[in-house]
Amino acid sequence: MRNSLPEEEVMDGRRHEPVLRGELLEATAPKEGERWIDGTFGFGGHATALLERGCLVLAMDRDPEAAQRADLLRKDWGDRFRFIPGNFAAMAEVAGEAGWESVDGVLLDLGISSGQLDDPSRGFSFRWDAPLDMRMDPSGMRTAGDLLHELDEADLARLFAVATYPGESRRLARAVVRARGARRLQTTGDLVAAIGAARPSRKRIHPATRAFLALRMAVNDELGSLERALPAALRLLGPGGRLAVISFHSEEDRRVKQFLREHVRREPAARSGVEEKHSPMEGFVRQARFLPSKEEIVRNPRSRSARLRVGWKESRRDG
Template sequence: MFEDIECEYHIPVLYRETIENLVKNEGGVYLDCTLGGGGHSEGILKALSEKGKLISIDQDQQALDFAGERLGKYGKKWESYKDNFENLDTVLYLAGYDKIDGILMDIGVSSTQLDDPERGFSYRFDTKLDMRMNKNAKVSAYEVVNQYEEGRLSKIIYDYGEERHARKIARLICEIRAEKPIETTGDLVEIIKRAYKGKSPKHPAMKTFQAIRIEVNRELDVLERSIDKAINALKPGGRLAIITFHSLEDRMVKNKFKEMSVDCICPPELPVCRCDNKAKVKIITRKPITPKDDELKFNKRARSSKLRVVERLG
């Protein structure tokens, strides 16, 4: 199934399912909000006719450089912008478009970012604390770990990592950093391990690293704002496809899509509708699309991915 996907950068998850559900107008204009290695972008470009157009966004210059070499062969059919996809409305304005035919968001950190020791995303490497998707961002994991007060740190680890040891981990971090700054991912991993008694079914640092990464890159805030902007940017019949990798993201997408798919939002006790609200979208995927067994054999990191799709109403 995946032999024809040329991607040295990373394997795009739910590749065929995404393209098939997103591209409904071969001559239309599409936006890939998370370019990464360009796997999904190239899939969209292949599905478009010569009249079609794809705009891709990424805040990571490394990704833009790689994809620029890979997708340059498509000429004027493709263009890219360095930005955070929360500014997708500005990007579309600069590109000269008001309403478009489809938008893709592949949320989270890419395999290449995880596998690059210097980026500080992974607990597998002992390197400088960073975790910034945009290397020019002011706040890195170092500032979160060494400057956030204990209560705020505990809340982030609990809310974004769903980590039951959040308070103990935050307390240990504050105790250690009072003596000297916590400089590396390895230092942080050792602190987190102290909060666990006995063996953990997964790496004990996994949830805390996820939480800090989400905080550093404001991932949930960006996602929530971007969904609203994306729906407003679609033509009637245009589609928004979002791939998520953990429950917090998927829950937000599911709830936002549900909220936008109903007419009346009045309290149930009111006998007559007074809100005059109209549904903006039709839900295409009542249940999320998940990877098939053949993809999981090829790409184990796809196991937690979920694809949800909605279509803009007129």
């Protein structure tokens, strides 16, 4: 079996180590011939793991660079692998066009890859002075710089509140409004300078970390995409289907947890006294959470905030 995406073929030497790979495979037990949607192809690590298990994989990513890496995988795996560029929120339409009425598994590994974070030109990180862009899909949407200049102070505070502490978001918004009054914020360095003045920098986490995360999530409407994708995945999953979501941010994890809990089938009325909310095939029969091992966190420190949540559907139609 060939090993897809060898290091020398990865663009610019940038890579991404798939997080919670072992836990994902153990929890979801992908089988030969199963149909899986990987909504967040990235560097193809998880997709390769599914292909190695004999699955058919329909992969998506909204970053055009991912399409180039997907070409390499297609050479190795032929018809078992397809890549469609776009937002995973549209997975139902994409699956329908591919002739997949139902699937056995859906994987979402949220956020951005190490490769995107480490690309100085994308503006995702404040380690380099780069244009304030932060778009995963560089076509059509507003950049981070546009948002920082278009939103009023109250909306900026709401934007920052997604990833910052109460009070901190209002301070950040005020600092941005003050700085942009003097001149346009054009680079990541401009933003760091603006908010550096807003918060003390003695803390262990760089003051800009949470502000950059909140801005990236807003630029890419990450929570909105997730909220559209979860019900679409639930509808697409056939009997025995598994939904697996890896998140790195508490707000994302909270939404996934709530969704899974809301859609876990209730006990039959006779036992619980509560009317059954879903027909057997609409909901999950159980859900669980998995965390990275200490070894993985040491090997790949970026995995430390990762959470995997899995929902399993009933495996027989007559449930």
